[in-house]
Amino acid sequence: MTEGLSSKEAAERLMQYGYNELPSAKAKNVLQIVREVVKEPMFLLLLGCASLYMVLGDYTEGAFLLAWVIAVIFITFYQHRKTERAIEALRELSSPRAIVIRDGKEQRIPGKEIVPGDWVLLLEGDRIPADGKIISSLNLKVDESILTGESVPVDKTLDDPLNSKVFSGTLSVQGSAKMIVEKTGIETAFGKIGKSLQLIEESPTNLQRETKILIRTLFMIGIALSITVILGFYLSRGNLVNSILSGLTAAMAILPEEFPVVLTIFLALGAWRLAQNRVLTRKPSAIETLGSATVLCSDKTGTITINRMQIVNIFCENKFVKRADFHNCKTELSEILTAAAQASNIRAADPMDKAVFDAAKEISISVNNYSLLKEYPLQKTLLAFGRLVEHEASEKKLYCKGAPESVLSQCTMEESDKKTLMEKVLQMAEAGQRILAVAVVDKIDAVPENLKTCKFRFLGFLGFEDPVRPEVPAAINECYEAGIKVIMITGDYPATAVNIAGQAGIRHNNWVMSGDELNSIDDDELVSEIEKISVFARIVPEQKLRIIRGAEGKRRSGCHDRRRCK
DSSP states (O other), X not given: OOOSBOHHHHHHHHHHHOOSSOOOOOOOOHHHHHXXXXXXXXXXXXXXXXXXXHHHTOHHHHHHHHHHHHHHHHHXXXXXXXXXXXXXXXXXXXXOEEEEEETTEEEEEEGGGXXXXXXXXXXXXXXXXXXXEEEEEEEEEEEOHHHHOOOSOEEOOSSSTTTTEEOTTOEEEEEEXXXXXXXXXXXXXXXXXXXXXXXXXXOOOHHHHHHHHHHHHHHHHHHHHHHHHHHHHHHHHOOHHHHHHHHHHHHHHHOOTTHHHHHHHHHHHHHHHHHHTTOOOSOTHHHHHHHTOSEEEEEIIIXXXXXXXEXXXXXXXXXXXXXXXXXXXXXXXXXXXXXXXXXXOTTOOOHHHHHHHHHHHHTTOOOOOOEEEEEEOOBTTBOEEEEEEEOGGGOEEEEEEEOHHHHHHTBOSOHHHHHHHHHHHHHHHHTTOEEEEEEEESOOOSOOSSGGGOOBEEEEEEEEEOOBOTTHHHHHHHHHHXXXXXXXXXXXXXXXXXXXXXXXXXXOTTOEXXXXXXXXXXXXXXXXXXXXXXXXXXXXXHHHHHHHHHHHHHHHTTOOSTTTTO
């Protein structure tokens, strides 16, 4: 089989399938923005008032109101263009480059030029540019949290049809692979999410609905008052022109022409304040929508949590050491953290490897004083990773880290001791932690063929966690005080989801709905279940929109009292 496409084939497929990018809305020009602003009832009122002042001969007042119309249009246009430029810059930065095989040789090209049939090389730290299938792999691990919400990388193997698939936007964090592209652009899993979002129908906000009612009411009152004044003035004085002018003046007196100006300025100020907190607002109406929210649906990974693994618990020397006590137990932790670090690649993109180096650096443990002799990758028969290193004075050590049961199987100890240690593993797992076991061969002469031929000395367990952002519990408490129900949606396992929800302060009563359970109920049942369920686990991206619609249905079906909806 020939590797990759020719340049000619790639050009033809680019014409056929288009660029490997998601379609984005065209930037609005000045006329479109003016039309959107002016068609709002409040601005029609403002223009109407300005016109009436001109008719009445009060050119100063009319010009003043028209100046405010221009000012409001300028503010809206400026805010829109500023946001669009920032979003466009982010889009350019996030466009990955990729190494492909074209004309039989490796080339680095922009990710948007990849086409179905391309062969792409994936290295550690690469952002995967399209959906495809792995055709060769060396211990590839992929962070799919952007799609699934699961913060732990997924092993990719050729044996499992599901795990041989990789998806656009995900991140290669360990190993290397070669993939063949199957889908690009909007046909990718990421693109389908964007396609489903385009189906959302935009409805008027509460402020827009209430404004229309207010304008309609004031308009009717103004007409009634104007007619009454015109008839009264004409019947009493008989001058029709003066009667009409008096009627229009009376109507103008009750029309609140300042409303559009005040509302626009307040919404623009809200957008500016959000921008100070690095939040972009495309539509000013979103500011009002935020203020009227009764249900808040939030993802877990990267939103409630920081999307960065940390070591939060270490079991060594027959005791647990929590993160808060790391500094006080530097002596006890020195050996296990040094071993874990020297069993890891210092340039790794794997979040667990990064967490190991961060923990060692945090308590000032030096872990780089060695030279690497050989690496032992993960194998199906032994889920552990090893590195043979040489220290000063030609001292050689073999460090190993991996799944607890795999590492313990290679350690020299009694079966009863292994059983006791697995109970510690269960204890850490119940707390929602991911666990790595660490072991070492203290003195080694000959270079072993593989890890299964070695007998290790057990050092301990490392407990990893994607921690909750420090500001989240207080923010969630504020939501509850404001009468807003908080729902957490994640692709993680139920036990992990419940643990994180508890740390974040989400009221859940241990009620969790999984993705499979969600598929087994209809929309009406979901609306009734939303009231008592605040945690959804093992959820795929397509289901998130359904949960949001269920929450919206619950609000419309009776939760109008914000305090009662808690």
